[in-house]
Amino acid sequence: MESTRKVLSVLVILAMVTSQQAAPVERRGKELINFVCAKTVNKEMCVEVLSSDPNRSPNADLKDLAIISLRVAAKNASGILSDAKRLINDDKLSPDIQQGLADCKETILDAESQLEDTLAALLVNSMTDTQVWLKAALAAIDTCDASIPGDDDILSVKSVIFRKLCNIAIATTRQSRNQFVNHVLAQTSA
Template identity: 55%
Template sequence: MEVTKLLSLFAIYFILLHNQIAFAQVNDQINKVCEKTPNKDLCIQVLASDPLSESGTMSDLAMISLRVAASNATGILTDVKLMIDDPDLEPEVQQGLSDCKETLLDAEGQLEDSIAAILSNAKNDIQLWLQAALAAIDTCDASIPGDDDILSKRSVAFRELCNIAVAISKNLGNDDQA
């Protein structure tokens, strides 16, 4: 009976040790990838927060970063739609928000195209779609008069998330070396 308990404890110990080693390897992979991004801390936060990162493949990490960027774009778009209807806004600002809404819809589509490019292993297309999404947010910012508009902080975050996706997608095909 004691031998059975001892063997069970050893089995549990080895399972836990294996899981800890695998977790350390995933964290090492995320750290290596995020070293190559413009905002390492944000990159680690984004990637480590998703259970899909446990697989540790570059494609999965790129997908995570794109999904977070797309979610951010959707949030900005929601804010823009709410602000457009504000009757107290000046007509130029309302027009700028309307233009911004259109370019954000484009950016969402470009992020979806980036995801499709990952799924079809079209590395060059990913970069093109991400650059188009970044251009769309620049157009959005430029369409709203003034430098301190409400969306500036959100668009900065969107750019950071897209730039993380750009850096990660450059490593696609290098799954064993970040």
């Protein structure tokens, strides 16, 4: 009887050790930032953006990184909107360009709203919606660019940055979605 109890104790200890070793180690902070950014086209910019929040970045999980990237993209969109508003009233610009700027202003307002919707979807773990809203924000900036002739104006330069920021947000939310799906699948199979 005593030997059976010892064998059972050893088996329980082995099971505990094995289950702890099998549990995935969740990346956080700088390690997670490097992991996520390695999958992006603009790795250096991605690392810079995701490391930019002194409070969240050092111990960030995927949702934190998505929030950081969305906030930076929203700030960029606000800058584009401010520039568009300022340029609309420039009498030196042709009426066609002023109309294009007015159209751009409206689509940037849409993009800002879509980034807010993305954040709301992220906070309630609606991962599919995060991708939909981010893609809508990218479409809005494309519409803005198409409404203004040329590609060397300040708005075009900032819109390139906006696209890169949205792509960083897409990468972080996609990783977050994958992690969420894996978590749900693990819960249902347990």
